[in-house]
Amino acid sequence: MNDTKVTDSILYIGADDKTIDLFESQYVVPNGISYNSYVILDEKVAVMDTVDARKTDEWLANLDSALGGRDVDYLVVSHMEPDHASNIQALAEKFPGMQVVGNAKTFSMISQFFDIDLTGRSMTVKEGDSLSLGSHTLTFYMAPMVHWPEVMVTYESSEKVFFSADGFGKFGALDTEEDWACEARRYYFNIVGKYGARCRHSLRRRRPWTSRSSARCTAPF
Ligand SMILES: [Fe+2]
Numbered sequence: 001m002n003d004t005k006v007t008d009s010i011l012y013i014g015a016d017d018k019t020i021d022l023f024e025s026q027y028v029v030p031n032g033i034s035y036n037s038y039v040i041l042d043e044k045v046a047v048m049d050t051v052d053a054r055k056t057d058e059w060l061a062n063l064d065s066a067l068g069g070r071d072v073d074y075l076v077v078s079h080m081e082p083d084h085a086s087n088i089q090a091l092a093e094k095f096p097g098m099q100v101v102g103n104a105k106t107f108s109m110i111s112q113f114f115d116i117d118l119t120g121r122s123m124t125v126k127e128g129d130s131l132s133l134g135s136h137t138l139t140f141y142m143a144p145m146v147h148w149p150e151v152m153v154t155y156e157s158s159e160k161v162f163f164s165a166d167g168f169g170k171f172g173a174l175d176t177e178e179d180w181a182c183e184a185r186r187y188y189f190n191i192v193g194k195y196g197a198r199c200r201h202s203l204r205r206r207r208p209w210t211s212r213s214s215a216r217c218t219a220p221f
Contacts, residue, residue, distance in 0.1 A: 004066070006038065010040050012036070013038060014034055014051055015058045016175065017034070017054055018032035019032075023171065027191075029171050029172070031176040033172065034172075034173050035052045035083050035084070037051050039066045039072075040133060040156065041070070045073050045133075046072070046138065049078055050075070052086050060090070071095050073099065075099070076102075076140075077102040078151060078153060078165040079152075079165045088116070092118070092121070099121055099122065100118055100122050100123065102150070103124060136159070137156065137157050140154055141153050143165065145198040146199055153165050153167060155208045162208075166191060167202065169188075
């Protein structure tokens with residue numbers, strides 16, 4: 001597993017996949033890819049996205065290690081594409097008290113992917129809504145069509161950490177030594193470039209991570 005610490009309380013629990021030959025069954029990924037998921041440890045515990053079903057066991061082991069016996073209070077779903085979201089049901093079943101955090105479009109899509117009843121367990125957020133975990137505060141911003149309609153990004157303001165969904169992704173497993181810009185560019189114009197206007201719109205709006213502050217981004221740099 002890669003270095004697990006984004007900060008002392010925000011841990012990477014994702015997984016590299018170096019056995020996949022074609023991402024989304026069409027893009028060559030000679031250095032694999034990473035499925036990025038994080039846990040935030042505070043008075044409340046939040047998990048930021050899950051991973052692809054190809055890496056469920058490794059992800060659950062990483063999660064258990066990070067939790068140290070604690071329960072998960074919230075799962076934030078930034079994107080319903082399977083490489084982010086395949087384990088929503090598994091996590092909901094593992095932690096029956098966990099709330100699933102998403103926007104209205106997220107919840108209209110979850111029922112199309114999973115046979116799961118989230119009655120009383122769903123927290124629907126909209127642009128600018130915040131969720132306090134204790135000392136950490138998550139604020140949610142909608143980023144529709146970057147690159148599915150339900151996509152949203154999250155900014156954690158106490159440590160200035162930005163959870164960017166697909167927005168600044170790249171091909172390549174995290175431990176790969178390669179030219180970052182080349183594979184990020186190839187990811188962008190294959191995966192989200194079709195929605196370039198939406199990406200520009202999202203970046204140009206006055207939002208915390210677009211300021212000159214020192215926000216850290218959880219995309220796999
Ligand atoms: Fe995506």
